[in-house]
Amino acid sequence: MISLAGRDIMHAWGKFVFTGVGLGLLIGITLSMAGIYRGMVDDAKVLLDNSSADLWVVQKDTLGPYAEPSSIYDDTWRSIRGMPGVARTANVTYLTMQVRQGEHDVRTMVTGVTAGEPGTPGWPPYLVAGRQITRGHYEAVADIASGFALGDRLQIRRNHYTVVGLTRRMVSSGGDPMVFIPLKDAQEAQFLKDNDAIHQQQRRTAANPAFNRPQVPGLLDAVIASQSINPYVNAVLVQIESGHRAEDVAESIRRWKRLTVYTRSQMEEILVGKLIATAAKQIFMFLVILSVVSSAIVAFIIYTLTLGKIREIAVLKLIGTKNRTIVALIMQQSIALGVIGFVVGKITATLLMAPIFPKYVLLEPLDSIIGFFAVMVICILASIIAIRAALKVDPAEAIGG
Amino acid sequence: MGKGILIEGLKKRYGSGDTAVDALKGVDMQVAPGEVVGLVGPSGSGKSTLLKALGAVIEPTGGRMTLGGEVIYDNGWKVKDLRALRRDKIGFIFQAPYLIPFLDVTDNVALLPMLAGIPNAEARKRAVELFKALDVEPRAKAMPSQLSGGEQQRVAIARGLVNRPPVILADEPTAPLDSERALAVIRMLNDMARKFETAIIVVTHDEKIIPTFKRIYHIRDGVTYEEAGEGRSFD
Numbered sequence: 001m002i003s004l005a006g007r008d009i010m011h012a013w014g015k016f017v018f019t020g021v022g023l024g025l026l027i028g029i030t031l032s033m034a035g036i037y038r039g040m041v042d043d044a045k046v047l048l049d050n051s052s053a054d055l056w057v058v059q060k061d062t063l064g065p066y067a068e069p070s071s072i073y074d075d076t077w078r079s080i081r082g083m084p085g086v087a088r089t090a091n092v093t094y095l096t097m098q099v100r101q102g103e104h105d106v107r108t109m110v111t112g113v114t115a116g117e118p119g120t121p122g123w124p125p126y127l128v129a130g131r132q133i134t135r136g137h138y139e140a141v142a143d144i145a146s147g148f149a150l151g152d153r154l155q156i157r158r159n160h161y162t163v164v165g166l167t168r169r170m171v172s173s174g175g176d177p178m179v180f181i182p183l184k185d186a187q188e189a190q191f192l193k194d195n196d197a198i199h200q201q202q203r204r205t206a207a208n209p210a211f212n213r214p215q216v217p218g219l220l221d222a223v224i225a226s227q228s229i230n231p232y233v234n235a236v237l238v239q240i241e242s243g244h245r246a247e248d249v250a251e252s253i254r255r256w257k258r259l260t261v262y263t264r265s266q267m268e269e270i271l272v273g274k275l276i277a278t279a280a281k282q283i284f285m286f287l288v289i290l291s292v293v294s295s296a297i298v299a300f301i302i303y304t305l306t307l308g309k310i311r312e313i314a315v316l317k318l319i320g321t322k323n324r325t326i327v328a329l330i331m332q333q334s335i336a337l338g339v340i341g342f343v344v345g346k347i348t349a350t351l352l353m354a355p356i357f358p359k360y361v362l363l364e365p366l367d368s369i370i371g372f373f374a375v376m377v378i379c380i381l382a383s384i385i386a387i388r389a390a391l392k393v394d395p396a397e398a399i400g401g
Numbered sequence: 402m403g404k405g406i407l408i409e410g411l412k413k414r415y416g417s418g419d420t421a422v423d424a425l426k427g428v429d430m431q432v433a434p435g436e437v438v439g440l441v442g443p444s445g446s447g448k449s450t451l452l453k454a455l456g457a458v459i460e461p462t463g464g465r466m467t468l469g470g471e472v473i474y475d476n477g478w479k480v481k482d483l484r485a486l487r488r489d490k491i492g493f494i495f496q497a498p499y500l501i502p503f504l505d506v507t508d509n510v511a512l513l514p515m516l517a518g519i520p521n522a523e524a525r526k527r528a529v530e531l532f533k534a535l536d537v538e539p540r541a542k543a544m545p546s547q548l549s550g551g552e553q554q555r556v557a558i559a560r561g562l563v564n565r566p567p568v569i570l571a572d573e574p575t576a577p578l579d580s581e582r583a584l585a586v587i588r589m590l591n592d593m594a595r596k597f598e599t600a601i602i603v604v605t606h607d608e609k610i611i612p613t614f615k616r617i618y619h620i621r622d623g624v625t626y627e628e629a630g631e632g633r634s635f636d
Contacts, residue, residue: 001515001516001521002504002508002511002512002515002521004501004503004504007503007504007508008503010503011502011503011544012503311499312499312501312502315495315499315501316501317484318456318458318487318493319487319488319493319512319513319516319560320484320485320486320487320488320489320513320516320517321484321488321516322484322516325516394458395458395487396453396456396458396459398493398495398499399449399452399453399456399458399493399495399572
């Protein structure tokens with residue numbers, strides 16, 4: 001038996017392929033949307049992976065340091081370091097801000113890391129060019145997505161930094177590239193006030209009789225000195241010793257230090273389940289809408305193609321063609337349209353759309369497989385209207401009168 | 402009569418009650434194998450209803466029909482699969498050729514035997530044999546849009562004949578053709594009727610071809626009456 005669907009497609013292949021390409025662009029957008037969601041989740045995971053931490057110690061009752069502000073004293077790490085099961089600790093600060101380079105600025109997540117060596121929690125685990133930070137001040141390691149190059153001079157607040165190293169895929173959960181600078185510089189950047197604000201704060205302190213007592217010399221200077229330093233960090237990153245369970249160490253820190261501690265899985269839940277949840281829902285809604293639109297378009301195209309063949313279908317029925325042959329004709333065309341659309345969509349999403357999106361687009365093979373079957377299901381369902389129309393055709397229509 | 406077409410007291414009523422219309426009021430017809438008869442009548446006389454009832458696409462309300470020796474209707478359908486009946490026992494030739502535009506000429510004709518389960522090669526062989534008889538063999542690989550009106554109608558005739566049905570129903574097959582081509586089509590139908598022992602009913606308004614029938618059935622207000630035709634030569 002010859003393939004009626006195949007012959008019909010080959011007869012008007014230009015129209016069919018053109019329609020498939022149009023559908024493919026829509027499928028390409030749908031796959032890209034799924035890729036953007038996967039990219040967001042991956043961004044969140046690489047942020048955790050790249051921190052090299054097993055535990056995040058943050059301000060009590062906060063979801064810090066990524067989902068909520070968190071502030072703890074910068075000497076907290078010492079007492080945590082001495083606890084059983086803790087191998088390494090390191091302070092860290094995170095501040096999302098615009099970093100200037102010459103005339104333009106880039107949105108980045110500035111990360112303050114403690115002095116140490118590669119492998120220290122918070123440090124970029126690998127570089128693609130240059131070296132790690134070796135000086136105590138004014139050196140930076142930047143993610144390549146920021147557009148910065150080795151030797152570039154960056155401005156963070158009032159200070160200038162030289163890019164000495166480049167990383168790749170070091171991004172915040174929002175996809176902003178990370179710029180690593182020494183912790184002391186980052187602490188200053190986080191709380192640094194402008195000169196007028198400093199002057200005004202000193203004047204107000206001097207005017208406060210509680211701090212400016214004639215009987216206590218040096219009190220005012222001490223208070224002002226305490227106001228000019230920032231003894232806080234956003235979190236302490238902890239690596240645990242092998243043989244210890246992260247949850248046990250975390251429970252010990254919670255109990256004895258009265259701080260909030262998150263394990264890797266808890267932090268992942270915060271990032272994926274809370275921080276990017278709204279964005280994920282938004283993308284999911286886009287996916288639903290695009291799927292509905294794709295279905296409507298396929299249904300409309302197949303219905304139109306079928307209406308154009310009503311006379312032929314009447315003749316086919318009159319000469320004894322079985323309903324299943326006519327159903328197969330329509331459904332095979334719908335599936336062929338879906339296959340063309342999917343192939344075009346996959347190529348478009350991979351080669352044209354993903355590279356030009358500013359955020360990371362992760363096109364996973366499993367998503368493509370799911371997408372393919374979803375397109376097939378949509379095409380089959382979308383052909384039902386046309387099939388109903390075809391089955392209603394009266395073979396008597398082929399006979400005049 | 403063992404083969405051919407035998408219609409006895411065939412009735413068809415549309416609607417019911419006060420609005421009921423009797424399109425066929427007891428039609429009697431008989432067409433022998435190898436015979437071509439004309440069915441003529443004015444618009445609304447019941448020609449198309451009779452053709453549709455004979456073609457098993459509408460159900461009569463009474464009477465009896467025998468096609469190719471098989472009683473297919475006797476106050477109710479006597480065959481379960483009407484599609485198979487149409488495919489295997491009835492050939493259709495329409496006013497317009499209605500060829501499937503996305504199949505080439507051979508497959509347009511071979512499709513019917515293929516639907517009946519005959520292997521593709523055998524089905525195409527049958528089609529080509531008919532093309533030789535109908536003088537369209539050189540156009541066997543052409544698409545319908547590449548054929549002239551006369552060629553398309555000859556291919557449509559081949560499609561009607563390819564399953565070697567005992568009965569062919571031709572609905573105004575010469576309407577779109579000029580006199581010469583119209584007579585050629587009727588000549589072909591007569592040749593094929595004789596060659597394949599097929600009973601053919603030709604519904605027509607066409608004054609050019611009416612004199613060629615040896616027997617003519619007139620239908621008016623749902624009733625048929627037979628008349629001897631002139632049976633003129635085609636030359």
